[in-house]
Amino acid sequence: MKEQTERMIQYAEAALKDAYAEQEIVEEKRTRQILDVFRKHQVSYRHFSPTTGYGYDDVGRDTLEKIYADVFHTEAALMRPHIASGTSALSLTLFGLTRPGDRILSVTGLPYDTLWGIIGIGKETPPGSLKEMGVGFDCVDLKKDGTIDLEAVEAAMTPRTTLVIAQRSRGYAWRPSLMPEAFEPLSDLLHRRYPGVLFMVDNCYGEFVREKEPTDFGADVCVGSLIKNPGGGIAPTGGYIAGSRESVERVAWRLTAPGLGREIGSYAGDYRPWYQGLFMAPHTVCQAVKTALLAARLFEDLGMKTSPSSAERRADIIQAIQMGTPERLVAFCQGIQSASPIDSMALPEPWDMPGYDDRVVMAAGTFVAGASIELSCDGPMREPYTAYMQGGLTYTHGRIALAEALNRMIIAGAL
Numbered sequence: 064m065k066e067q068t069e070r071m072i073q074y075a076e077a078a079l080k081d082a083y084a085e086q087e088i089v090e091e092k093r094t095r096q097i098l099d100v101f102r103k104h105q106v107s108y109r110h111f112s113p114t115t116g117y118g119y120d121d122v123g124r125d126t127l128e129k130i131y132a133d134v135f136h137t138e139a140a141l142m143r144p145h146i147a148s149g150t151s152a153l154s155l156t157l158f159g160l161t162r163p164g165d166r167i168l169s170v171t172g173l174p175y176d177t178l179w180g181i182i183g184i185g186k187e188t189p190p191g192s193l194k195e196m197g198v199g200f201d202c203v204d205l206k207k208d209g210t211i212d213l214e215a216v217e218a219a220m221t222p223r224t225t226l227v228i229a230q231r232s233r234g235y236a237w238r239p240s241l242m243p244e245a246f247e248p249l250s251d252l253l254h255r256r257y258p259g260v261l262f263m264v265d266n267c268y269g270e271f272v273r274e275k276e277p278t279d280f281g282a283d284v285c286v287g288s289l290i291k292n293p294g295g296g297i298a299p300t301g302g303y304i305a306g307s308r309e310s311v312e313r314v315a316w317r318l319t320a321p322g323l324g325r326e327i328g329s330y331a332g333d334y335r336p337w338y339q340g341l342f343m344a345p346h347t348v349c350q351a352v353k354t355a356l357l358a359a360r361l362f363e364d365l366g367m368k369t370s371p372s373s374a375e376r377r378a379d380i381i382q383a384i385q386m387g388t389p390e391r392l393v394a395f396c397q398g399i400q401s402a403s404p405i406d407s408m409a410l411p412e413p414w415d416m417p418g419y420d421d422r423v424v425m426a427a428g429t430f431v432a433g434a435s436i437e438l439s440c441d442g443p444m445r446e447p448y449t450a451y452m453q454g455g456l457t458y459t460h461g462r463i464a465l466a467e468a469l470n471r472m473i474i475a476g477a478l
């Protein structure tokens with residue numbers, strides 16, 4: 064069985080040679096870009112130094128934020144260990160950029176599950192949601208071909224709409240992820256017809272997968288998690304918001320206090336993991352994309368539906384695979400978990416995860432708890448039992464883990 068799996072992998076790798084080479088070109092371009100930004104800011108050991116108290120003139124923090132702004136080609140950025148997660152960064156942004164009476168318009172269908180509580184949609188609306196604060200929400204689906212429906216967007220805009228949001232990654236939906244350039248027609252439309260309306264992209268899982276980012280195509284604000292792509296597998300926590308000076312300022316006021324914003328916030332650890340993580344990110348992301356490509360090809364060869372397929376260009380690091388049966392989904396996640404460096408002995412079972420409406424089965428044997436730039440996999444327990452796999456600090460580990468997961472599925476009689 065092991066030889067059979069190894070043969071399958073070698074066959075898949077041969078077919079993926081060009082796709083791997085293309086991704087390595089992106090890695091080199093983005094690494095060069097980050098290196099140039101580090102040189103511009105003359106990063107040195109003093110930037111790693113911890114601070115205490117209010118954290119005025121924290122050079123490590125301030126320089127990191129300038130680096131983020133340069134990498135995203137924006138006027139400003141907020142990058143803090145104090146931002147608890149991607150959801151936390153998105154929540155700060157949505158609250159920071161809206162006022163009572165405003166409406167938010169989502170143009171990529173319903174947003175990621177964990178945002179429902181912030182906005183106030185779904186089964187339960189927690190106290191303190193945007194809805195409770197008097198901020199409304201409208202939503203437009205993507206067109207059947209996966210592009211943004213500009214006509215429907217125009218029809219859904221109201222005089223109270225002040226913030227348009229889009230999600231680059233598929234999240235837990237079976238739809239294509241959006242390339243950074245896919246936001247350009249919408250940004251153009253908004254800037255031309257609706258001046259003053261801000262356009263935010265949830266960039267989670269998308270950073271460094273392509274040569275550019277949504278802010279290169281007119282997005283006013285990009286938001287993401289540092290235990291995903293831009294943390295490079297090294298940053299232990301945090302989130303970022305990159306955008307225009309005014310919008311970043313407003314978000315920073317939510318984080319600390321109006322009037323204080325980015326001026327305060329010390330960190331008594333050291334900043335090296337964020338610098339090093341960002342420097343590593345293009346490489347780590349490339350390893351993750353190659354692991355995703357391999358998974359796509361392997362399961363296609365077994366007759367399963369994948370999104371994106373192994374032949375498609377990638378816009379994020381997520382690989383969706385329709386497993387078709389609950390047994391396959393669970394065995395796959397268990398296989399990935401048992402091939403993880405951390406918690407290999409844990410046996411994932413479906414559970415009710417806070418913030419998600421369906422039961423979820425999840426494999427995450429990661430150094431940084433819950434980091435999905437590290438090899439991880441989850442799937443909601445609903446038809447057609449789709450596994451969403453992402454990450455991989457090294458391709459070598461991704462390859463070993465996929466082989467072991469396949470073997471486990473065979474032993475479980477699920478294949």
Ligand SMILES: *Cc1c(COP(=O)(O)O)cnc(C)c1O
Nearest residue numbers: 148149150175232234267268288
């Ligand atoms: C992961 C993710 C989030 C939320 O990030 P957390 O760090 O899990 O809170 C939001 N949107 C998208 C598209 C994501 O992939």
